[in-house]
Amino acid sequence: LxxxxxxxxxxxxxxxxxxxxxxxxxxxxxxxxxxxxxxxxxxxKLPTNDQMNASNETGEGDERSRKTFYREFKKVVDASDIIIQVLDARDPLGCRCPQVEEAVLTSGKNKKLILLLNKIDLIPRDNLDKWLKYLRNEFPTIAFRSSTQNQRDRLGHVKASLKACDEHLLKSSNKCIGASTLMNLLSNYCRKFDIKTSITVGIVGFPNVGKSSVINSLKRSQACETGSMPGITKQMQTIKLDKLIKLFDSPGIVMSRDTNPSSLVLRNCIR
CATH class of the missing domain: 1.20.5 (Single alpha-helices involved in coiled-coils or other helix-helix interfaces)
Structure with a gap:
């Protein structure tokens, strides 16, 4: 034993x-x-640091297409005096792009950045007010609802200010809300910097946040093609708003390849 x-x-x-x-x-x-x-x-073969690891709207892995989308986006940023970053009101922080904001602030060309909180009809009014208060601590922020009217031109604007719009009006009207506030802000920039010629305004943001719809609402016509699927805008488009303001529409891109693909699908950023 x-x-x-x-x-x-x-x-x-x-x-x-x-x-x-x-x-x-x-x-x-x-x-x-x-x-x-x-x-x-x-x-x-991955995108270089200069390309900020941009990926295109379609979510396809084609490197050539990815670089093309990034070049178009960069043209918009470089050519613009003012950058409007369009955010989805349902997930503003998830749609913000720190690389874009840093590029604007460090450009050394006195570029201005405006945050535009789009699709405000899809969130409660109380949430909207809190988001505006939070975002305005960093940058000028405009609440916006793009027009959903079907006609090709003469798209309507709600003339009342946001404070005068109750939640019922925000959700029931098919006219644009917030256009007058944004136009007043752009006009103030023109006067402040004594701009005699036209200013250029670049519209940037994640895929499917409504960049082209914002431009159509400001223009009051279907100047840009829109759709519910991401990837409609393929290259920079120039739209003359009036004699002082020229708009640039850009392809939507996701800057960081570390972004969770599942979250991009939920935001309808990729197909």
Whole structure:
């Protein structure tokens, strides 16, 4: 019996010793595997830092298309005096793009950034007021509802201010809300900087936040093609709003490739 206990003790000791021997080998194997996969990843053709890892609206993995979308977006930012970043009122922070905001603030060309909270008819009025208060601590923020009228031109505007609009009007009207406030802000920029010629305004944002619909509402006509699917706008479009203001529509892009694809699908940013 004593010999049997000693034998089992030796077997356990041998097993522990074997584990100690195998563990470094296992760890070494894991490290080598990680290094191998990392090297493979590093050699893949990914967007450069200058391209800010942009991905196109369609969600397709085609690198050429991705670069094309980014070039069109960058043209809009470079050519604009004022950048309007369109946000979906249902998820304003999820739609914000820090790379765009940083590019505007560090451009050294006195560019101005405006946040436009679109689709305000899809959230409760109390939520809207709280979001406006929060966002206005950082940048000028306009509450907006794009027109949903079907006619090709003469799209209507609600002339009342946001304060005068109750929740029923926000949700029931098919006319644009917030256009007059935005136009007044743009006109103030013209006067403040004594701009004699036209100013250029770039409309940027995530796919499917309603950039083209905002432009159509301001123009009061169907100047840009729109749709419920992301990827409608493929390249920069120029729309002359009036003698002082020129608008640039841009393709919607998601800057960071670290963004969870599931969250992009839920926001209808990719197909």
């Amino acid at each position: 004593e010999e049997e206990r000693q034998l089992k003790k030796q077997q356990r000791a041998l097993a522990r010793q074997q584990k100690k021997i195998e563990l470094p080998k296992s760890l070494e194997s894991m490290v080598n595997d990680v290094e191998r996969r990392q090297n493979k990843f590093d050699h893949e």
